[in-house]
Amino acid sequence: MVWHIARKEIYHNLMTLRFSLMIILLPILFMANALIYSLGGDGYTTQINAYNRHIEENRDYIKEQAGKGLAELALIGPGEILRHPTRLTFCADGTDQLIPRSVSMQNTGTASRSGYKEFEDYAWRAPWTLKYPLQNTGGADTQRIKIDWVFIGILMSFFAILFTFDAIAGERASGTLSLMMSNTVSRGQVLFGKYIGAFLTLMVPLMIGILMNLLVILISKNIPFESRDWLCILGMVGLFALHISIFIFLGLFFSSRVSNPITSLVWLLLTWVCLAFVFPSLLGTFVGNINPIPSVDEVSMQREAQLKQLGDEYHPFGRSGDIPSKLSKAASVEDPEATRLWATYLTKEMDTKTRFNDGHIDQQFRQVQLARDLTQISPIATFQYAMEGFANTGIVSYMNFVKQARRYRQTFVDFVKSEDQSDPESLHIYPVKEGLSQKKVNPDAVPVFEEHISYRSVLSQVGLLVLFSLLFFIMAQISFLKSDIKA
Amino acid sequence: MSTLWLVIQREFVSNVLTSRFMIGIVVCLLSTAVAVFVQVDDYEKRLTGYNTAVREAETEAQTWELYSKIKPKAHRKPNPLGIFNVGTENFGANTVTVELGKPIFEFNFPIWAAPTQKRGSDNPFLAMFLTVDVIFIFKFVLSALAILFAYNTISGEREDGTLKLVLSNAIPRDTIVFGKYLGGMLSLFPIVLMSLIVALLIAFSSPVIAFDGNDILHIVAIFGVSLLYVSTWYLLGLVLSVWTRQAATTLILSMFIWVILTSVHSNVVAFAVEKFPPLPVKHEFTFFQPAAEVWEQFRKERDAYRKQRGYEDLQKSISWEPETILRLVNTSSMSGGYFIVESYEVTNVSKADTTIFQEILGYQEQLRVEAADKAEKILNKPAEERERNAKFADALSRISFADTYHFAVGTIAGTDRQRYNDFIESSRAYKREIVAYLKDKKAFSSRAWFSNDKGNAELTDLPVFQHRRLSISESLSRASMDILILLAWNIVLFMVAYVSFLRYDLS
Numbered sequence: 001m002v003w004h005i006a007r008k009e010i011y012h013n014l015m016t017l018r019f020s021l022m023i024i025l026l027p028i029l030f031m032a033n034a035l036i037y038s039l040g041g042d043g044y045t046t047q048i049n050a051y052n053r054h055i056e057e058n059r060d061y062i063k064e065q066a067g068k069g070l071a072e073l074a075l076i077g078p079g080e081i082l083r084h085p086t087r088l089t090f091c092a093d094g095t096d097q098l099i100p101r102s103v104s105m106q107n108t109g110t111a112s113r114s115g116y117k118e119f120e121d122y123a124w125r126a127p128w129t130l131k132y133p134l135q136n137t138g139g140a141d142t143q144r145i146k147i148d149w150v151f152i153g154i155l156m157s158f159f160a161i162l163f164t165f166d167a168i169a170g171e172r173a174s175g176t177l178s179l180m181m182s183n184t185v186s187r188g189q190v191l192f193g194k195y196i197g198a199f200l201t202l203m204v205p206l207m208i209g210i211l212m213n214l215l216v217i218l219i220s221k222n223i224p225f226e227s228r229d230w231l232c233i234l235g236m237v238g239l240f241a242l243h244i245s246i247f248i249f250l251g252l253f254f255s256s257r258v259s260n261p262i263t264s265l266v267w268l269l270l271t272w273v274c275l276a277f278v279f280p281s282l283l284g285t286f287v288g289n290i291n292p293i294p295s296v297d298e299v300s301m302q303r304e305a306q307l308k309q310l311g312d313e314y315h316p317f318g319r320s321g322d323i324p325s326k327l328s329k330a331a332s333v334e335d336p337e338a339t340r341l342w343a344t345y346l347t348k349e350m351d352t353k354t355r356f357n358d359g360h361i362d363q364q365f366r367q368v369q370l371a372r373d374l375t376q377i378s379p380i381a382t383f384q385y386a387m388e389g390f391a392n393t394g395i396v397s398y399m400n401f402v403k404q405a406r407r408y409r410q411t412f413v414d415f416v417k418s419e420d421q422s423d424p425e426s427l428h429i430y431p432v433k434e435g436l437s438q439k440k441v442n443p444d445a446v447p448v449f450e451e452h453i454s455y456r457s458v459l460s461q462v463g464l465l466v467l468f469s470l471l472f473f474i475m476a477q478i479s480f481l482k483s484d485i486k487a
Numbered sequence: 488m489s490t491l492w493l494v495i496q497r498e499f500v501s502n503v504l505t506s507r508f509m510i511g512i513v514v515c516l517l518s519t520a521v522a523v524f525v526q527v528d529d530y531e532k533r534l535t536g537y538n539t540a541v542r543e544a545e546t547e548a549q550t551w552e553l554y555s556k557i558k559p560k561a562h563r564k565p566n567p568l569g570i571f572n573v574g575t576e577n578f579g580a581n582t583v584t585v586e587l588g589k590p591i592f593e594f595n596f597p598i599w600a601a602p603t604q605k606r607g608s609d610n611p612f613l614a615m616f617l618t619v620d621v622i623f624i625f626k627f628v629l630s631a632l633a634i635l636f637a638y639n640t641i642s643g644e645r646e647d648g649t650l651k652l653v654l655s656n657a658i659p660r661d662t663i664v665f666g667k668y669l670g671g672m673l674s675l676f677p678i679v680l681m682s683l684i685v686a687l688l689i690a691f692s693s694p695v696i697a698f699d700g701n702d703i704l705h706i707v708a709i710f711g712v713s714l715l716y717v718s719t720w721y722l723l724g725l726v727l728s729v730w731t732r733q734a735a736t737t738l739i740l741s742m743f744i745w746v747i748l749t750s751v752h753s754n755v756v757a758f759a760v761e762k763f764p765p766l767p768v769k770h771e772f773t774f775f776q777p778a779a780e781v782w783e784q785f786r787k788e789r790d791a792y793r794k795q796r797g798y799e800d801l802q803k804s805i806s807w808e809p810e811t812i813l814r815l816v817n818t819s820s821m822s823g824g825y826f827i828v829e830s831y832e833v834t835n836v837s838k839a840d841t842t843i844f845q846e847i848l849g850y851q852e853q854l855r856v857e858a859a860d861k862a863e864k865i866l867n868k869p870a871e872e873r874e875r876n877a878k879f880a881d882a883l884s885r886i887s888f889a890d891t892y893h894f895a896v897g898t899i900a901g902t903d904r905q906r907y908n909d910f911i912e913s914s915r916a917y918k919r920e921i922v923a924y925l926k927d928k929k930a931f932s933s934r935a936w937f938s939n940d941k942g943n944a945e946l947t948d949l950p951v952f953q954h955r956r957l958s959i960s961e962s963l964s965r966a967s968m969d970i971l972i973l974l975a976w977n978i979v980l981f982m983v984a985y986v987s988f989l990r991y992d993l994s
Contacts, residue, residue, distance in 0.1 A: 017736055021743050025751075032755055040762025095615040145617070145754045158746060162739055170735075262643070262734050266507050266635055269742055270514065277617075277627050277750075278518050284616025285525050293610060368612045375616075395612055 001185050002193045009167070009197025018162040023205055025155070030209040033147050034216035037090035037223075044223045047085035054082050063443040070423070071436035073446070074416040077106035077128030081408070081449050083401050087223050090213075091236055092387035093146035094394025103405050104131040105412075113317050122330035124316075127346055127431035129353045130409050132361050132402070149210075150384045153240055154276050156206060157247040157380060161268045163198045164251025166261035168480065173261060178485045191252060191480050198248045199241075206240060228453075232390045235458070239390070242465040243383040247272075249472035256480040280375040287371035293363040303356040310352060314345045331434045336427050339435045346431050361402065368395050379468045382461050389458035396457045408449045415447050490658050491666050498670025502636055511632040512678055518628060519682040522619045523689045526570040531695050533565035533576065540582055551946060552939040554930040555831075555852070559585045559921055561914035561952040566901050567696050571686070571709055572622040572893075574902030577614075583914035587922065588829075588855045590778075590863030591915050592870065621686050622896045625679075625713050626889055627749055630720040633675055634741045637724025640667045641988065643734040651993060664725075664988045668981065671721050672714075679717060683710055704959040708899050712966075715973045716892040720745075722980035729987040753884040760880035768872045778862040785858035789851045796847060804844040805833070831937045841934060849932025856922050863915075877904065885969070888976050895969035899962045910954055917952045924950055 013019055037043060058079045065073040082102045089096055105128055112123035145151055171177035180190065214233070217223050250271070254264040294302075311317075316327050327345060329338035372395075375381040388394035413430075420426050420437045429435025502508055544560045551557045561583040569576040583591060617623070644650040653663065687706070690696045698706070724741050731737045790799070798804040831848070833841070884890040897903035925931060928945065935944040957965070 018739050018743075021739075025743075025747075029751070029755075032759070036758055036762045040759075041764070042762075098612065098615055144757055145750055147751075147755055147758055151750075151754075155746065155751075158742075162742075166735065262639065262738065263506075265735065265738055269631065269635070269738075270507070270510055273627060273631050274514065278514070278619075278624070281617040281619045281623070282518060282521050282525075284613065285619055286521060288610060288613050289525055289528050364610045364612055367610050368615075371613060371616065395615065 001183075002189050002196065005180075005185075005190060005193025006196035006200065009194055010201055013163055013197065013201040018159065019201065022159050022202075026152070026205055026209040027212060029147060029152050029155070030213040031216065033090055033149070033152070034213045034220075036147065038217045038220040039222065044085060044087055044089070051082055051085055054080070059443075062446050066441040066443040066446060068440075069438045070416065070419050070441050071433045071438055073441055074420075074436055075125045075127050075431060075433055076108065078408075078412055078446070078449070079106050080104050081405055083398070084451050086392045086397070087225065087229055088232060088391035089148070089393055090217065090223075091149040091233070092384070092391040092393050093148040093150070094388040094391065094397070095146075096393055099393075099395060099398045100133045102133060103402065104133065105129075105405070105409065111316070119328050120330040124331070124342070124346075125433060127350050129350055129357060130405060131357060149236065149240075150387045152206075152209070153243055153383055153387065154380055156202060156240065156244055157276070158272060160198065160202055160244050160247035161251050161265075161272055163201055164194070164248050165255055165265040165268050167194045167198065167252055168255040168483070169258055169261040169264050170255075172259065172483075172485065175486075181485050187481055188477065191477060194252060195245070195248055198251075199244065202244050202248075203241065206244075207237070210237065232392075235390045236387055239383060239386050239462070239465065242462070242469055243379065246379050246465065246469045246472055249469060249476045252476040253472060253479050256476065256483045275378040276380050279378045280381040283374045283377075284371045287367060287374065291367055291370055293367055294360075296360075299356060299360045303352070306352050306356075307349065310345070310348055316345060331432050333427065333434050336429070336435075339427060339429050339432050342432045343429045343435055350431065358406070365395075365399055365402075376461070376464060379465065382464050382468070386458050386461035386465065389455060389461060392453050397453075400454050400457075401451060404451060405449070408447070411447045415445075419445075491662050491669075494658070494663055494666025495670040495673060498640070498667050499673045502671065502674035507632070507635050508674065508678075511628075511635070512681065515624065515628055515632070515678050515682045516685050518619070518624045519621055520685050520689060522621055522624055523570055523686045526573065526620050527690055527693045527696065529573075529577075530565055530567060530570055531693060533569075534695050537562060537565050537581070548946070548949075552935075552943040554925060554933065554936045554944045554946075555587075557587075557921075557944070557946065557949070559917070559949065559952065561585060561910075561917050561954070563910050564954060566956075567690075567698060567702060568705055568709075568900035569620075569902050570690055570696075571620060571706070572896050572900045572902050573618050573620045574897045574900065575904055575907040576902050577618070579907050580911070583911065585914065585918045585921060587852070587918075587925075588859055590859045590866055591911070591918065592863055592866040621682070622709075622713075622893060624682070625716070626893060629675070629679065629682075629713070629717050630749060630889065631742075631745060632678065633671075633717045633720035634724045634738070634745055636671050636675060637721045638728055638738040638741055639734040640671065640725055641728040641991070642731050642737045643728070645732065645993070646734055654993065660989050660991070661985060664985050668722065668725060668984075671725070672718055675717050675721065676714070679710070679713055683713075701956065701958060705899055705901075705962060708959060708963060708966075709896055712892065712895050712899065712970060712973065715970070715977060716888070719888050719892075719973060719976045719980065722977060722984060726980055726984045726987065729984055729991060748887040749889045752887040753890045756883040757880045760876055760883070764876045765879055766872050766876055768869055768876065770869065774866050774868060778865050781858055781862045781865065785854060789854060792850055792854075793847060796843070798843065798847060801831075801844065801847070804847055805836075805839050805841050833938050836938045837940045841938075845932045845934060845936070848936055849929070852931045852936070853926070874904075874908065885972060888973060891969045891972045891976075895966045895973065898966035898969065901957055901962065905965070906957075913954050914952070917950070920950045924948075 061079050062073070065076055080102050081104075085101075107126055107128040110123055110125045112121075113119060114121040168177065171180070181187070210233075218225075251264075251268055254268050254271075255261070258264045258267070314327050326341050327338075329335060329341075331339040331342040333339075372381075372385060376385065385394070385396070389396060416436070417430060419441060420428055420430070423437035423439055425439075426437035427435040540560075540562055544562070548557075548559070563579075563581045566576060585591070639646075641650065644653070654660070683706070690698075723744065724737070727741050727744075728734075728737045731740060793799055793801070796804075833839070881894065885894065894903065898905065930936060930944065933944075934941050963970070
């Protein structure tokens with residue numbers, strides 16, 4: 001019986017104007033998406049070429065530094081670390097332009113002092129710290145809705161509303177609902193049949209569109225898929241299904257609550273406009289005001305103040321005034337005492353820099369995370385974040401990358417220290433050049449940064465989406481059970 | 488006339504009594520309030536940043552002792568109308584430093600690198616959420632409301648059977664169309680007005696926002712254009728309501744068009760133009776070589792002049808006292824040489840005769856400024872090409888009147904791209920002004936160019952950068968194109984609605 005109702009519903013839907021509108025719009029958008037992302041400028045091919053070139057260069061760089069000895073490598077750092085470009089940007093763009101593509105782990109600068117009476121001449125290199133690039137604050141380009149699958153998903157929720165607003169209210173108004181209910185069929189079955197009907201009407205054209213889209217991308221050969229990508233795409237199809245279901249249930253809920261189909265449509269459209277456009281943007285921009293963080297200026301001022309304090313304590317550059325400087329002697333292999341003092345100073349300097357760099361970006365991340373958490377009250381935003389999670393784009397992918405870069409920072413330092421331990425001639429004082437082993441390092445032994453994609457963040461969003469659909473399902477069910485059959 | 492008034496009244500009352508009117512008001516007012524609150528806060532931050540930057544620049548200016556060392560700055564003043572339409576307020580350069588020997592172009596003024604001036608939120612990652620300003624709310628929410636008011640004007644009444652009853656009276660059809668249009672607009676009018684009043688109230692509650700008469704006129708113009716925009720949507724709904732037989736179909740069709748015009752069309756266009764630019768944009772780097780040639784030319788001309796004067800070695804142009812040292816302090820030419828900055832430091836100059844040295848400098852430094860201008864023209868080409876591509880995208884976007892509206896308001900508020908380019912242009916004009924000022928003072932060939940032993944450079948009347956706000960008539964004439972397009976849409980849609988309704992078949 002359920003299938004019977006669903007089939008009737010589908011036949012009815014196929015004849016409607018909204019179905020033809022959807023059938024026209026979907027292929028256009030999917031084709032535009034495929035063409036723009038696979039053939040347009042700065043696509044995956046360009047990015048992956050740049051990435052591979054960079055990996056090559058970085059390998060040579062490490063080889064060069066390793067050839068100069070462990071101490072040099074330990075202080076200059078492993079170079080610039082790039083994010084692997086993602087192939088699935090066309091599914092979820094995730095404001096790709098806004099997200100930095102690299103972090104820097106090197107310090108090429110040196111410092112020196114000379115020509116002082118009470119100070120030994122000395123040139124040194126401060127150890128590298130993990131630096132995060134300034135984000136592209138973006139132009140008008142970033143403030144634009146991208147034509148990716150997420151956007152198509154948002155449109156699908158709009159169509160889901162169009163297909164369900166009159167599902168019950170319409171039949172009630174025309175009197176067919178009471179005829180249907182006079183059969184041996186439960187209300188639950190009717191509702192479920194209606195759901196299946198609308199779901200299939202929406203999903204089948206969507207699937208055809210997705211297949212067309214993938215076909216064009218495959219033919220253009222600009223984005224080579226891996227097996228993992230196919231799994232992700234499958235996951236995204238699941239997300240589409242969940243997302244569409246949520247809005248079908250929402251539509252059925254309103255449709256069974258009100259007597260007039262038009263009223264239900266008006267309510268649904270207003271809800272949709274708020275959920276899709278107003279809420280996410282408003283809440284997102286509002287977070288900056290309810291939870292302010294110190295600006296780049298303030299942070300850098302504090303940082304400079306702390307570094308100055310440190311400088312006043314140690315006077316590495318020799319402007320000591322009356323206070324005797326702790327670092328008047330140069331670090332050398334013969335003088336472990338002075339080398340240790342230098343190590344204390346350089347470690348403190350490095351820690352200060354790291355604390356401020358990491359702290360500031362963590363604050364920014366927390367703020368964005370808060371904004372994302374708040375906007376998730378809209379299922380459309382949740383859907384978007386889940387899609388970004390599968391496509392490995394958006395801010396979360398950068399957060400993961402930063403987390404891994406920090407882990408790699410530790411790995412690299414550990415490697416340096418363990419290599420240093422194996423050299424009996426070394427003083428084992430990190431991070432001073434004279435305190436470390438001067439022996440050459442086997443470049444192949446230097447740990448290489450490897451990025452692992454984590455799909456953990458998707459779980460919570462999928463859970464939330466399931467919750468939303470259950471909630472709306474129950475709401476629709478209860479409201480239909482309570483509703484009058486007659487107009 | 489009385490029948491027209493009756494139709495208007497009836498339409499108005501039937502609209503106002505519906506739930507959608509109440510919801511519309513609540514949604515519009517709430518979202519406008521939140522948006523303005525956020526934007527006012529952002530404006531305050533921008534203004535603080537601007538004031539700090541200006542203060543710092545003034546302090547810095549007091550330390551200038553030599554003509555060759557001056558670096559006047561052009562600051563972009565935050566626009567209070569940005570709370571209505573943020574536009575370019577939050578991106579691009581906020582300060583352009585004028586250095587005589589350097590060209591002003593995008594790579595040279597800090598666009599990406601300068602966090603020195605706060606721009607709105609302190610977290611650049613938050614830019615991933617669409618910026619919501621008053622115009623965003625109007626563009627999306629008010630237009631949807633206009634449709635919700637218009638969809639059942641004709642088709643709904645036909646379904647209810649009331650249309651027949653109305654027409655059976657002695658009321659001409661044109662009166663009905665006109666009355667329905669005016670009635671609908673009359674019910675939308677308070678929503679627009681109240682939203683704007685809420686926006687203004689919140690804006691005025693901020694201590695830093697002070698609108699002058701010119702601003703108020705601009706706000707009135709924005710209000711007028713917003714009404715025109717809402718009216719366009721209402722008329723579209725009306726036309727569709729005449730064309731379709733069922734109110735539901737009208738609503739579906741108009742909401743579909745709404746989605747296309749407000750969010751699909753312009754994004755597809757802009758995105759496609761960005762990925763497939765009609766004019767291929769060459770990267771700045773490709774222009775470094777030609778720019779470097781300009782500098783090479785400059786070097787040749789300068790050397791030729793020195794040779795002609797017989798002072799190939801600049802040292803010899805100064806009649807030396809013992810221990811006078813001429814040092815070339817700084818020769819910077821960056822990546823492919825897009826500028827050559829040299830400054831001269833002369834120690835123990837007090838007793839030396841530098842007349843000829845001054846003469847040579849007077850020639851070569853003016854030549855350097857000219858070379859910088861030439862290099863600027865070359866280096867600015869990519870920006871010009873990008874601008875032309877963007878204009879192309881804009882022209883295509885204007886097919887959708889939602890975007891026409893957005894452009895019109897951006898132009899009136901003075902937060903459009905054109906105004907930003909104006910700022911860059913006026914910083915160039917400012918540089919020319921400074922050069923003229925220095926020429927006037929014969930500063931290039933003065934002693935204070937390189938040494939302050941006979942007094943500091945006289946800079947008290949150095950021109951200050953001014954970026955004038957546009958008057959209302961200038962703003963309107965700039966936006967006239969967009970306003971005319973909106974007006975044309977209104978007239979066309981009204982005519983279509985009118986004619987269609989005259990031919991309407993009631994049966």
